[in-house]
Amino acid sequence: MIRSEDLSLLVDFYELAMAQAYRSEGMTETAVFSLFFRDLPPHRNFVLACGQQHVAEVIRDLRFSASQVARLASLNRFQPEFLDWLRTFRFSGHIHAVAEGTPLFPHEPLMEVEAPIAEAQLIESLVMNYVHLESVLASKAVRVRHAAAGRPVVDFGMRRMHGVDAAYRGVRAYRLAGLAGTSNVLAGLDFGVPVQGTMAHSFVQAYPDELDAFKTYARLYPGTTLLVDTYDTRRAVHRIVAWLQANPDVNIGAIRLDSGDLAAEARDCRAILDAAGFTGIRIMASGGLDEYRIARMLADGVPVDAFGVGTALGAAVDAPALELAYKLTEYAGQPRMKNSPGKQIWPGRKQVFRQRGSDGRYRGDIIAGREEVFEGDPLLRPVMKYGVIMEDALTDLDTQVKRAQVRIDDLPGYLKTLATSEPFPVVITDYLKTLQRETLARVHH
């Protein structure tokens, strides 16, 4: 398993090769790299930016130990001077970033890294890997939360998440997107997210009679949720009702449905429970759920009180990748850009202003040069200076979750539907357009 002290070697080879080349050429001027995406992923009306805090901590702590330098030397591509430089490496640059849980649109910088070019180049893949994971997962989770329309959604995704790092950091991203809890014990404990869980079919199967399984859970976990679909859902609920009627002290909080026609079963189970007076026992649904199925059930008035979502969240199945780009936009004080067909770049350091309409909702963004000033909330703030994380950039998760909810809630309604919406209005300033034209003319000398 990968260890945190080995993250410095979790680098794409070309970053080391380029860093050595910069060093060997004496190219030590400051570079500005911008982290952004050109297009929204399919089925997304915005990307929920996440992962900035984790990535800042990782960059701050990045070191190359003697044994790591020796391993790099074994590749026979690095010169002693460069290996010496790695031995004393510390990231010395600045980072600006949008706050975690900020909805973003194409070409808006999620993060800008300013550092001696070799340093900024070296962290490229690590920055992208960290931000990509958390933003992809949060951008899916926020849709599921919107579909659930206020009903709690619990993350059951650990088994489908891509590895243990995803299973861990993903829970924090889900929380920023507004999920109510997680089944993942470690992540729940570490991030302060409510830990929840019921029982598996195996537990019911291990007993000769499923009612005995329910009785054990009711005794050990008062207020528990019983999984009723192992054999015959309606029969199980009828038997639970009879048992509860004979034992009024037993406290069952909910039943869970995990397979079959969830809508029909939820209606029947609700009717069985209500007819017996158990109107307070809630119904949780899980099993192959995603935002579309949840929205349809609720639109049809299916009586479900909470949702457990696994696969759809865990692998963000309909958009598991975000085409993040980490592009050089300035070097040695001079704006830079590449000119590949269909891959536009806005040069220089930037700021994004998010403006509200008369209804209080956000109505549009302006992507501007860093020194320009417009009305609206500036989204990019300093997170790191000279390799040190700014004190006010480190906030507890609950505060960040509340902030993120405001940023999401204040989006116009058309962005929060499950359908692909018209684009949110984002304009580029004349300053940036002129800078792009001039830069292009210069590199095409």
Place this chain on the structure above:
Amino acid sequence: MIRSEDLSLLVDFYELAMAQAYRSEGMTETAVFSLFFRDLPPHRNFVLACGQQHVAEVIRDLRFSASQVARLASLNRFQPEFLDWLRTFRFSGHIHAVAEGTPLFPHEPLMEVEAPIAEAQLIESLVMNYVHLESVLASKAVRVRHAAAGRPVVDFGMRRMHGVDAAYRGVRAYRLAGLAGTSNVLAGLDFGVPVQGTMAHSFVQAYPDELDAFKTYARLYPGTTLLVDTYDTRRAVHRIVAWLQANPDVNIGAIRLDSGDLAAEARDCRAILDAAGFTGIRIMASGGLDEYRIARMLADGVPVDAFGVGTALGAAVDAPALELAYKLTEYAGQPRMKNSPGKQIWPGRKQVFRQRGSDGRYRGDIIAGREEVFEGDPLLRPVMKYGVIMEDALTDLDTQVKRAQVRIDDLPGYLKTLATSEPFPVVITDYLKTLQRETLARVHH
């Protein structure tokens, strides 16, 4: 970041809750859990099973430290007896598994866990998370390799992989699927996979003139690959040709195309290079490639010698999840199964026999009871006994890669195309069918 010693808490809450219930009820008999999938993911003709070795190591080392037990106690759901049991926990069971890099089909056990039921239940999500990641990534990579038809494919996926664990373990899975190399330095070094990489556009942009960037790389890295599409691909290649003609000592191995119309640019670049006599300079293509684009380019005779693939591999974008199930099939010597609509299970301990036809290719599988004997290669072998990994289960990666290649190469050709093929013939023995009928009759008492 998650630490290996914390993996024991990377558990879904319900597994701990169930384990406590089993313990509290004195249910300590042996359970058999089967890890399998019911349906192939979209766009897959088989799943390449991977991750078994990593998961065996993780299970072997699973412990609950005093501080971890204290953290669990803080959830106020666990009794002292159960927490005491966790303190001395070691996995004491047996594991059978197919070898890594084995192509599998629906309902074939990838792994069977036999252990006291609380132990087997406790490792559920960890087993699934480990195997899911590596199998999902390997199952995508093997398609890309087949599309490349013998040309090397290099993994550039780190930035799109879901977190650092995926970026690390994924490289091993890609290797088992037959990829030639990786850009990921740490994973390459640790797993002995060739580490490769060229340059980014930023490197070219950092120089006032791109030819200077090329000259630096040629000097530092003889035989290097030059990225030629930053501004104007054909112009860049013409300038390289003129420079090489004037400097016959310079050694350039390849050029890389990363954007635009790769087919047209590859043809033009090949023509420019060949016309100048540089027939030995190869062309590498990257940038939004997947198995379909690679296959189309090669079918069209586009002169590309190697491929770099990132996003498509990294997030396995067209099938990022595999619906692995970890199901109780036996408890206390008695076959078990659940009976949810559309979710068939075959009870008991099993074996899979893979049979060859007269052409030497595999022609079909038999899913049998563990004690049945049929012609063909038995796929499930003991990997762990009494919590100890079998010595012959630990083989070096190169040996495993060679074995996996045979297993893949010997599949019938129709499974190795990119189109969705007819299903591979898999039959269930009469013994298992009878056992299923009898078990169903018993649980429906």
